[in-house]
Amino acid sequence: MTMDDERVLLNYYAMTVPNVTVLAGSILGLLFLLRVDLKLALGAFSTFYGLSLTIIHLIVREQFGRLRLYRLVFLFSVSLILMGLILVASRFM
Known part of the structure; x- marks a missing residue:
């Protein structure tokens, strides 16, 4: 892996992560407007955001899987x- 690979990965993140962040933030805003319990809303947001980012990472795993970043x-x-x-589960306990 070279420095160019890290630059390409950073450019990929710069083009994809903001879109996912806006989408997840919109969902969090809707949950707040619907007056969903705070722990449940934050848990759903965190789970959705993490899942979306994980999908983005899995798409390029083959090319960038060896990079520390x-x-x-x-x-x-x-x-x-x-x-x-954990947040969603703690809401129901």
Whole structure:
């Protein structure tokens, strides 16, 4: 892997992540407008956002899977899913 691969990965993230962020933020806003419980809304947002980012990462895994940046951001996405599921589960306990 070269420095060019990291630049391409950063450009890919710059073009895709903002779109996913706006979509997930819109869903969070709708949940707030519907007066959904805070833990449930944040859990749903975190789960949806993490799942969307994970899908974006899986699309380019074959090309960038060896880069440290890719692994760190992928780990962050999976942790968002886990935190969201924990929030949703804690709402029902």
